[in-house]
Amino acid sequence: MTIRFDNRVAIVTGAGNGLGRAHALLLASRGAKVVVNDPGGARDGRGGDHAAADKVVAEIKAAGGQAVSNYDSVADKAGARNIVQTAVDAFGTLDIVVNNAGILRDKSFPNMTMEDFDFVVQVHFLGTAYVTHAAWPILRQKAYGRVVVTSSNSGIYGNFGQANYAGAKLALVGFVNALRLEGAKYNIMVNALAPVAGTRMTEDLMTPEVLAKMKPEFVSPMVAYLCSEQCQHSGDIWAAGAGYFSRIEYREGPGVRLGPQATVDDVAANIEKIADLSTTVRYRTSSEEVQAVLGG
Numbered sequence: 001m002t003i004r005f006d007n008r009v010a011i012v013t014g015a016g017n018g019l020g021r022a023h024a025l026l027l028a029s030r031g032a033k034v035v036v037n038d039p040g041g042a043r044d045g046r047g048g049d050h051a052a053a054d055k056v057v058a059e060i061k062a063a064g065g066q067a068v069s070n071y072d073s074v075a076d077k078a079g080a081r082n083i084v085q086t087a088v089d090a091f092g093t094l095d096i097v098v099n100n101a102g103i104l105r106d107k108s109f110p111n112m113t114m115e116d117f118d119f120v121v122q123v124h125f126l127g128t129a130y131v132t133h134a135a136w137p138i139l140r141q142k143a144y145g146r147v148v149v150t151s152s153n154s155g156i157y158g159n160f161g162q163a164n165y166a167g168a169k170l171a172l173v174g175f176v177n178a179l180r181l182e183g184a185k186y187n188i189m190v191n192a193l194a195p196v197a198g199t200r201m202t203e204d205l206m207t208p209e210v211l212a213k214m215k216p217e218f219v220s221p222m223v224a225y226l227c228s229e230q231c232q233h234s235g236d237i238w239a240a241g242a243g244y245f246s247r248i249e250y251r252e253g254p255g256v257r258l259g260p261q262a263t264v265d266d267v268a269a270n271i272e273k274i275a276d277l278s279t280t281v282r283y284r285t286s287s288e289e290v291q292a293v294l295g296g
């Protein structure tokens with residue numbers, strides 16, 4: 001099977017560096033016309049430099065592909081709309097949105113300012129919502145779309161010093177869960193990626209040997225698959241890094257029916273049974289879970 005993106009138009013946010021750059025290069029090498037979005041700027045989101053996006057566009061064009069730069073911030077509503085408009089103006093439509101832009105403002109929670117909390121949520125969670133919201137009417141109208149959001153094992157499993165980032169990243173899983181249902185009728189597949197890669201975001205956490213095993217381009221095949229016509233999965237979380245690929249999901253244990261009279265002492269006495277996950281179920285909507293709670 002050869003996966004191609006001929007006649008498909010893709011936006012990759014934060015594509016001037018790291019993972020976004022690798023995703024953009026792979027999509028373009030397989031025929032996609034790509035909007036390379038990146039305002040430039042440092043790892044914490046400060047500053048800006050058009051060279052980040054322009055360099056990647058030049059790389060794509062040098063390899064015979066098609067791409068245009070966009071320098072808007074995903075964290076700005078008008079900017080997000082302009083990213084989508086850039087795709088329409090340059091290539092006439094839009095099929096694929098890879099929400100990848102990200103920043104870090106790590107600190108232990110008591111030392112974290114609420115401004116740094118807000119800004120991380122703004123870029124990761126709201127930025128993804130702004131760009132996807134601007135793109136959605138186009139995808140819905142053409143009854144085709146592939147949307148990827150970039151979550152993180154930090155949100156899924158936890159990481160010290162990242163309450164802002166972890167919260168924003170897991171918010172994206174909720175976002176995907178809802179959009180899976182809304183997009184299904186329109187052939188819009190929405191998935192979350194949990195990548196692991198050596199980039200400027202992680203370079204100070206790893207040795208050069210480990211970084212060499214975790215190149216961003218080792219993650220991109222997963223993203224490209226999720227962006228393909230062949231992909232019929234939606235509402236799932238996919239881990240990728242260092243050549244490893246897997247799926248992550250939430251499951252719920254069998255639970256214990258203590259009855260409506262149950263007291264806090266009953267909960268305490270049964271906590272091990274309540275916590276038991278020896279058998280599990282995957283609910284695909286909140287109402288499925290409510291039915292189970294009601295004993296249906």
Ligand code: NAI
Binds near residue numbers: 075152
């Ligand atoms: P990176 O720092 O190399 O790339 C992030 C890019 O996003 C930068 O080029 C930056 O300029 C851009 N960006 C920042 N704010 C933006 C904004 N407001 N609008 C548009 N673009 C903006 O970092 P990396 O590692 O490539 O990160 C890519 C995504 O993957 C991020 O969402 C990150 O949180 C996520 N991630 C990365 C992991 C890793 O192991 N590298 C692990 C888990 C998640």
